Amino acid sequence: MITLFKNIQALSAFKQDALNKKLSHLGVQITGTEFIHFSDCESELKEDETTTLKNLLSYEASVELSGEQIVIIPRLGTISPWSSKASDILHLCGLKKVKRIERGVIYHFDQKSRIKKQFCR
Numbered sequence: 001m002i003t004l005f006k007n008i009q010a011l012s013a014f015k016q017d018a019l020n021k022k023l024s025h026l027g028v029q030i031t032g033t034e035f036i037h038f039s040d041c042e043s044e045l046k047e048d049e050t051t052t053l054k055n056l057l058s059y060e061a062s063v064e065l066s067g068e069q070i071v072i073i074p075r076l077g078t079i080s081p082w083s084s085k086a087s088d089i090l091h092l093c094g095l096k097k098v099k100r101i102e103r104g105v106i107y108h109f110d111q112k113s114r115i116k117k118q119f120c121r
Contacts, residue, residue, distance in 0.1 A: 001044060005054060006036040009063045010105045029110045032065040038073075039101045049095055056093060065108040073104035 010033035011019070020030050037057050045053065074080045083102045090098045 001041045003039045003041060003045070003050075004036060005039070005057050006034055006106065007063055008035040008037075008057065008059070009033065010035045030107055031067055031110050032063055032108045034063050034065060034106045034108070036071065036073075036104045036106050037101055038104070040099045041097045042099055043097055045095075045097055049097065052093060053090070053095060053098070056090065065106075068109040070107045070109075071104055072107065074102060 016030055016033060023030065035057075039053065074083070079100070080102065083100060086101050086103070087098065090101060
């Protein structure tokens with residue numbers, strides 16, 4: 001069973017501004033970024049386990065974003081170093097049902113961006 005957790009700010013304003021400068025020649029403007037977490041669980045988590053997992057994944061400010069978006073995740077079939085360490089931490093916190101957790105980033109763009117023309121052909 002795969003569970004999604006998102007709405008956690010991924011990049012600081014400084015890093016987002018730097019990235020926007022690099023993308024400016026493409027006519028693309030990032031309005032925000034957020035982490036998305038995928039947890040692979042043996043069975044459905046109980047309410048207290050879900051609360052514990054949400055608390056552990058709330059390590060940055062919460063955000064609400066909209067607009068065009070691109071999701072970047074590790075290659076399928078690979079296990080990132082972040083995943084290995086995070087899975088170990090979850091098991092030490094009593095969340096044995098979580099077999100693995102992985103993290104990606106969602107990049108949000110303004111509605112006026114030419115992102116579809118540039119990348120989605």
